[in-house]
Amino acid sequence: MALTKKRILVLGGGFAGVDCTRKLESYFHSDYDIEITLVSDDNFLLFTPMLPQIVAGTVAPRHIVMSLRALCKKARIYESVVRDIDPVQQHVTLEGTPEKIGVRIHYDYLVIALGSETNFFGLKNVEKHSFTMKTLADAISLRNRLIDMLEQAENEKNPKIKERLLTFVIVGGGFAGVETAGEINDFLHDAVSYYHNTKKEDIHVILVEATSTILQGFNKRLTEYAHNKLEKNGIKIILENAVTSFDGKIVILNKLPKPSVGIDSKNIINSHTLVWTAGVTPVEIIQNSIFKIKKGKIIVNEFLEIPNYSGVFAIGDCSQFDDEVNNKFPPTAQLAEAHAKLVAYNIKQTIENKEKKKFEYSWKGQSAIIGKHYGIAEVMGMKITGFWAWILWRNYYLTKMPNIEKRIRVWLDWNIDLFSRIDISRYGFKRDASKEYRELDEVDDVW
């Protein structure tokens, strides 16, 4: 008996996967011959632009995550890890249950939206010891670490150890690195008011970027503004330099920082905390797939379809066009959203035997926040800096949150934060990593 139902399978519950599923749901909401399935390893959409604010505690963690079941009401949802994609047999295998029984899902149309993971460029010891900023757990772990460092430093008598505890290195001058550095710096500066033996001057936040500028892709005037503002707020920025090693205590740079940075002219930084935001790479399952890959991403044609595999699409951070024209845009949430909408449309057109549309994208501008009350933005040819750019960032991202209830909660968090003292309580779970700085080489008597 021929199957009349069409099965659409979406992999990944990030911006691309969720937007695509929602769009498909809106096209086929009353069509019971279309089955939509969404698979993701978490049961929520994480609103990454606000992740750095979780570190600072400006926003509560559960306010930037939205349950997939609340967002996608028609689709069947599997919270599971994709283990294998077989585009020849047209099925996907999911990780097994605790009884070790795997799940195989067959599809007629497949959308791969599995995003990316942190790229350590083979630096094994950096990977082992550093903090990352990709998941909610990453942000909470980092927040806990900052507070832990303040607590340890407060009663530390040895000035060298104290300095190491209070030095924080962020690697990568892109969106994630700059916004995280800004939030960390503000948080630490506000938090010291609770600590009697620690002053603002004891805090060292250092941003390391391999190229000649932070926030590449922004207009030069805006990046200069951001650079100067961050420095004025106390962040030291080391450009054209790369971290080559970190053993949990010492960060090694590949060359001496310029004297103007204002740190010892040595290529080492004593620090217990390194945050790595220097690059992303598509998830392993994609890198090991049979699809044609470029820079680790799946190559797609102008319809976002994978050549030679009709009905299979790749979108968001894990996809890459074969031509340079469409590749000029950096991987962002707004680009993932545009991919998602087009692929949902193209699947609908294919099912209805109509013509597909090519990808065309008009860049809408970009903005970044650089600490409390300051930002930069490029919108409709305008270049905005300072307070108004910060307001613009907030309004833009608030409206982009797909869940109205979460929007209100974030808005309330922000406003309450304006009038309240910073919260330095930890969230009650500790990272698995061993507390290397708590090893007992000797015991001090304290009187």
Ligand SMILES: Cc1cc2nc3c(=O)[nH]c(=O)nc-3n(C[C@H](O)[C@H](O)[C@H](O)COP(=O)(O)OP(=O)(O)OC[C@H]3O[C@@H](n4cnc5c(N)ncnc54)[C@H](O)[C@@H]3O)c2cc1C
């Ligand atoms: C800290 C930070 C700040 C950012 N700030 C901005 C910003 O201000 N503006 C902006 O536009 N962009 C920003 N971005 C970039 C933006 O988050 C990404 O471009 C966007 O998330 C890409 O969407 P995606 O759906 O392709 O991938 P993702 O959002 O990464 O989604 C991929 C999904 O797939 C799931 N997944 C992965 N592997 C598997 C598997 N094997 N099995 C099952 N599920 C799996 C993941 O859990 C995830 O849910 C930021 C990113 C970070 C990390």
